[in-house]
Structure formats: structure tokens, C-alpha cells
Amino acid sequence: MALLCRALGGVVLGRRAGGGAGCLTSGALSSLVVKTLTTDESLASTPRATTLAQDEEMASLTHFCRGLRSIIVDEAETLAAGNQGGRTLLDPASVIPKIAQLKVDGEENLKLPKVKHPLWCAPFLSAAVEFELVQAVSTNAPPEVPAALVKLTEACADASLVHFDDAVRTRLTFQSLGTTLELPPLGRRTAVFNAMADELESRAESEDVRGCLQRDGFAVLPRALGSAHADSAADAVRRWLAHVGENAPSMLMPGTLDESGRSAPAVRDDVVAWLAGDELDEQFAEVGIVTQVLRRIVPSLASHPDDVAHDDARRALLPAASYLSHAMLSAYAPGCRGFARHYDRTGPDDPRRLTAVYYLNEHWDAKAHGGDLVLYTNPNKSPVHISPERDTLVLFWSDEVEHEVTAVSSNADAPRLAISVWCLGPTASTANAS
Numbered sequence: 033m034a035l036l037c038r039a040l041g042g043v044v045l046g047r048r049a050g051g052g053a054g055c056l057t058s059g060a061l062s063s064l065v066v067k068t069l070t071t072d073e074s075l076a077s078t079p080r081a082t083t084l085a086q087d088e089e090m091a092s093l094t095h096f097c098r099g100l101r102s103i104i105v106d107e108a109e110t111l112a113a114g115n116q117g118g119r120t121l122l123d124p125a126s127v128i129p130k131i132a133q134l135k136v137d138g139e140e141n142l143k144l145p146k147v148k149h150p151l152w153c154a155p156f157l158s159a160a161v162e163f164e165l166v167q168a169v170s171t172n173a174p175p176e177v178p179a180a181l182v183k184l185t186e187a188c189a190d191a192s193l194v195h196f197d198d199a200v201r202t203r204l205t206f207q208s209l210g211t212t213l214e215l216p217p218l219g220r221r222t223a224v225f226n227a228m229a230d231e232l233e234s235r236a237e238s239e240d241v242r243g244c245l246q247r248d249g250f251a252v253l254p255r256a257l258g259s260a261h262a263d264s265a266a267d268a269v270r271r272w273l274a275h276v277g278e279n280a281p282s283m284l285m286p287g288t289l290d291e292s293g294r295s296a297p298a299v300r301d302d303v304v305a306w307l308a309g310d311e312l313d314e315q316f317a318e319v320g321i322v323t324q325v326l327r328r329i330v331p332s333l334a335s336h337p338d339d340v341a342h343d344d345a346r347r348a349l350l351p352a353a354s355y356l357s358h359a360m361l362s363a364y365a366p367g368c369r370g371f372a373r374h375y376d377r378t379g380p381d382d383p384r385r386l387t388a389v390y391y392l393n394e395h396w397d398a399k400a401h402g403g404d405l406v407l408y409t410n411p412n413k414s415p416v417h418i419s420p421e422r423d424t425l426v427l428f429w430s431d432e433v434e435h436e437v438t439a440v441s442s443n444a445d446a447p448r449l450a451i452s453v454w455c456l457g458p459t460a461s462t463a464n465a466s
């Protein structure tokens with residue numbers, strides 16, 4: 033394990049373009065792979081981050097590193113024995129089921145009661161792949177090996193075993209290792225993720241979302257993903273909702289007031305579903321993709337990574353890898369009363385620090401349909417009304433900006449749909465526990 037830490041620690045891992053390059057020291061290894069897990073409480077109510085103990089993290093990392101190594105050795109032996117049956121090196125069709133089994137084995141053997149998030153294995157598995165990648169390049173393995181590892185990560189992302197961002201980062205790591213080998217183009221879904229994430233980052237940059245947040249406490253970003261991506265995401269969300277409504281209606285539940293799960297239709301009368309980012313069935317893959325894009329990019333908009341002036345404790349967020357609260361899909365049906373004035377952060381034990389809401393509603397007419405988000409940013413100023421139009425992203429500090437959702441007119445011809453993500457920070461109890 034120490035060897036693994038040293039090996040990984042020496043590697044400069046690229047991050048998403050625009051996110052700044054990060055040098056992963058061995059001390060930072062744990063923050064790469066830890067604090068990323070979400071309890072199943074989040075499926076019932078407010079999303080909450082939880083952390084694993086350090087020995088649990090190391091056990092998980094060891095499990096995936098050893099497991100992946102043995103899968104690779106097994107595959108190499110099969111190929112060498114000539115029993116490949118037409119398979120290529122690390123053929124996803126043969127390797128993905130083995131990796132999926134590794135995840136199941138981890139759930140059974142590691143005894144991590146807190147681990148319920150579908151993508152809980154993502155940071156461990158992607159660290160294991162990165163390790164293999166570095167090993168392959170540094171030991172001058174045949175060039176097909178690193179290339180196969182990059183493609184395998186993309187297949188893992190398609191199979192909800194790692195995040196798409198892991199796949200993009202693995203490719204950047206590969207490029208940073210100085211090999212001249214050409215990689216095949218990004219896989220289809222990873223390419224969609226990448227294009228959406230790039231668009232969101234560059235729109236946020238050009239509209240100075242960070243500056244607005246720091247100055248005004250909120251930011252509004254129209255055309256956040258671009259109309260083509262927004263349309264395909266919104267269509268996919270509609271199909272997903274219909275599918276869930278028919279096949280798993282218990283996933284749709286009344287929006288709650290706080291993490292206790294209490295609901296009160298007089299205060300809010302929407303219906304919500306929690307998205308994990310693994311909603312990748314062929315018919316609605318963009319649901320998982322857009323969820324992963326929001327969860328990946330929104331934290332980086334909270335402040336500039338190099339800007340220490342903004343690093344005040346009140347706004348301190350957990351490390352990026354820990355922002356994996358589920359995303360909340362909310363639907364206010366025509367005729368709903370909305371959501372009464374409130375702060376999202378309900379108290380010192382609520383981890384939410386930054387709220388981001390992305391709207392999916394086509395042709396929303398604020399006057400005719402209502403459903404405004406109203407932000408009460410400053411008692412001396414008029415409140416800010418935001419119409420929930422498709423492809424608008426709104427960000428505000430969860431503990432500073434009181435807000436409400438106004439009634440949705442019964443003339444609206446579709447429910448008012450939004451996806452919300454929260455960036456989390458330490459709470460009184462998590463700070464004491466760590």
C-alpha cells in the first residue's frame with residue numbers, strides 16, 4: 033500500500049481543462065479517494081455527505097487495486113494462451129462484468145455500512161486505473177496497454193462504475209505522461225459529458241459567475257449548456273420521469289422540509305426524485321450525464337481555486353471529490369402553490385453551502401405560468417425574480433439567500449422542472465468526528 037501511495041503520489045494528474053492542474057501528493061491521496069460517499073439517507077431526504085474512516089478508505093483502495101491487477105493479469109494470460117476468441121486487450125465486454133463483480137464483492141466484504149451510493153466505488157476504481165496506467169507507461173509496456181486502460185475507463189463510466197470526469201482525467205493523465213501514442217476519439221457518452229462540461233465552464237467564465245457570487249451572493253447563467261444539450265437533457269428527464277412514474281413510483285416523493293424527511297404541502301408541494309448520476313439507460317442517458325456535469329462543474333464555480341481571499345471559513349466547501357450529494361429533480365405540477373420563503377441551510381448541522389438550480393422548462397412564460405424563483409438578497413433592495421426558463425442555471429449561498437418559488441399557474445401545460453445540486457461543507461458534527 034505504501035508503494036502504491038508513493039507511486040500515485042509522484043504522479044501529476046491532470047484535471048479537467050480549466051479546472052487547474054493538480055499535483056497529487058501522497059498526502060492528498062486520501063482526499064482523492066475519500067469523503068466521497070453519500071449515505072442512503074440522501075435517497076429519503078436532504079442529501080448528506082458522509083465520510084469513511086481512513087482504514088475503510090485504504091481497505092477500499094486496496095480492494096480495487098488488487099482486484100483490478102488480478103483482472104488485468106487474468107486477461108493478459110488468456111490472451112497469451114491464445115484463448116482470446118477474437119477479443120482485444122482489456123475488451124470491455126469481458127472486463128466490465130468482472131469489475132462490476134469487484135464492486136459487489138467490495139460491498140459484501142469491506143463491510144462499509146455507510147456505502148450505498150451507486151457510484152461509491154468510483155474514486156477507488158479510478159485511482160486503481162490511474163495507478164495501472166502509470167505503471168504501464170513507466171515500465172514501457174506495449175503501447176496498446178495504456179490505450180486499452182483509457183478506453184476501459186470510458187467503458188467503466190458508461191457502466192456507472194466511475195464518473196465521466198474520471199474517464200476524461202485518465203485521458204489527460206495519459207497525455208501528461210509524455211507518450212506519443214495516439215488515442216482513439218473519446219467514447220460517445222464521455223464526449224457528450226466533456227462537451228457539456230466545457231460549455232458550462234466557458235459560459236460561467238465569460239459571464240463571471242464566480243465574481244457575481246462573491247459580489248452579490250447569487251449568479252444567474254442563461255444558456256448554461258447551450259440549446260442542443262439543454263433540449264436533449266430536458267427530453268431525457270421527461271422520459272426518465274415517465275419511466276419512473278410507471279415502473280418505480282416510490283422513487284418520486286414529496287419534497288421535504290429538512291433532513292428529517294417531514295413534508296408540508298402548505299410550505300412546498302413539489303414532487304422530487306434523487307438523481308445519482310447513474311441514470312444512463314440508452315433511452316435517457318443524458319439524465320445521468322447532465323447530473324454528473326452539474327455535480328462536477330458547480331463546485332468549481334464557488335470560488336477560484338487559487339483565490340485565497342475568498343476562502344473564508346463560512347463558505348469553505350469540502351474537497352471537490354466530496355460534493356457528491358445526489359442531485360434533486362423537482363417537479364411542481366400546474367396549480368402547485370410553490371415553495372414558501374426559506375433558507376436552504378436549515379442549521380449548523382446542515383452541510384449545504386451553495387445551491388445550484390438548473391431549469392429544464394421550454395417556452396416558460398413567466399407572466400402566464402408563474403413559478404418564479406424569488407431571491408431576497410438584500411433587505412434594502414427589491415427581490416430578484418428569475419423565470420425558470422430552460423437552460424438557466426442559478427447559484428446562491430445556501431445560508432445567506434432567502435428565497436421562494438411562487439405558485440405555478442394551472443394554465444401551465446407542463447410541470448415546472450428543475451435539477452438542484454448542493455455543494456457541501458463541514459458541519460458541527462462532521463468537524464468533530466474527523
Ligand SMILES: O=C(O)CCC(=O)C(=O)O
Pocket residue numbers: 362371376389404405420435436437450452
Ligand atoms: O426550484 C427552484 O427554483 C428552487 C427550489 C428550492 O428553493 C429548493 O428546492 O430548496
Ligand SMILES: [Fe+2]
Pocket residue numbers: 374375376435
Ligand atoms: Fe431552496
